Amino acid sequence: MIGFFWNIMLALAWAALSGDFSGMNFVAGFFFGYLALMVLQRQVPVLKGYSRRLPRVVAFLVFFIKELVKANYRVAYDVATPVWYMKPGVIAFRLKARTDVEIMFLSSVISLTPGTLSLDVSDDKKVLFIHAMFLQDEEQLRQDLRELEHKILNILR
Amino acid sequence: MIPFVINIVYFLLSLALLLAFIRLTRGPSLPDRVVALELIASIVVGFVGVHAIDTGISSLLDVAIVIALTAFLAAIGFARFLERGTQE
Amino acid sequence: MTDIIVSILLLAGAGFMLLAAVGIIRLPDLPTRMHASTKAGAMGAMFTMAGVAFFFADGVVLARAFAIVVFILITSPIAAHVIGRAGYFIGTPLWSGTIKDELRDNYDSQTHTLRSGYEDSPESVTLPPKPNPDKNP
Known part of the structure; x- marks a missing residue:
């Protein structure tokens, strides 16, 4: 649940930084956020799994x-x-x-x-x-x- | 095309409302009537949604939210009432 | 294109509502009526809201329609469970075609307790334990 929340936040940050709040861009941000969290999850105990x-x-x-x-x-x-x-x-x-x-x-x-x-x-x-x-x-x-x-x-x- | 479809949908929903109302008046026991009331609330939510499309006023969706909310609370209240009636 | 999608969604929603109403009239006893009414009614409302969201195609309306759908998804099973339980326990008669009732024997109407029939067994897992390759003993 916390992981999902962070994923949404990362997607929002992606959309804000690229200045384009369309649906497709948000999905792209979600995908990259997911990849980032996948790398991070070994270090952060809350994100495990x-x-x-x-x-x-x-x-x-x-x-x-x-x-x-x-x-x-x-x-x-x-x-x-x-x-x-x-x-x-x-x-x-x-x-x-x-x-x-x-x-x-x-x-x-x-x-x-x-x-x-x-x-x-x-x-x-x-x-x-x-x-x-x-x-x-x-x-x-x-x-x-x-x-x-x-x-x-x-x-x- | 949309106005024609909306007329059909209005007709179907009215028919459903009528059938649910028959069950509400005839229902042999109180839980049956509560179920009919729940269904009527769902149908009214659908009605409000279709009416929002018909008139083009999207604020009507707030009405649908409130109806869904009160229907849920009414169902919970009725159920509490039914169960307490048996215990005393 | 949008018109066609909206039309299909609205007709599907109205169809589900009508189905629920026919079910609530035709079916013989309380639990079976609830099968028809609560689920088909909720499905109908959800389809209609999807149609509304497609028609307006606007961020605010989309969020609102989504909120209504989520709300219905959360509340409709709770309402169904609560009414079904209350209706069952106050002794609404079941249809004569009901072939099985494993709840009646376990329920004590005096003390309002519900036994499971498995009180003596400590854990709930009845299946044989799966071989777990990760943990070596």
């Missing part, structure tokens, strides 16, 4: 948008056609995420994806209860959720 984290965040965004479109299409199909293919149900999902921030991030992403809705976390924060709309293949769904959690933990840890 920043250069590896940013591509992961971008990859996660792409993956998330793809999932969003896919799931939206599925829900839309079920809503719009007269026959219901859905088999809704509540499943208990065993969490690998430990801290509050990780659990909050994961449950928010799960809630944003159509077809799954996080209802509650158990009192000892070990299980997330999820209402899913399509439980035809529960194993597949659990695997997808596991993959999503793995990707999120990769970003946050």
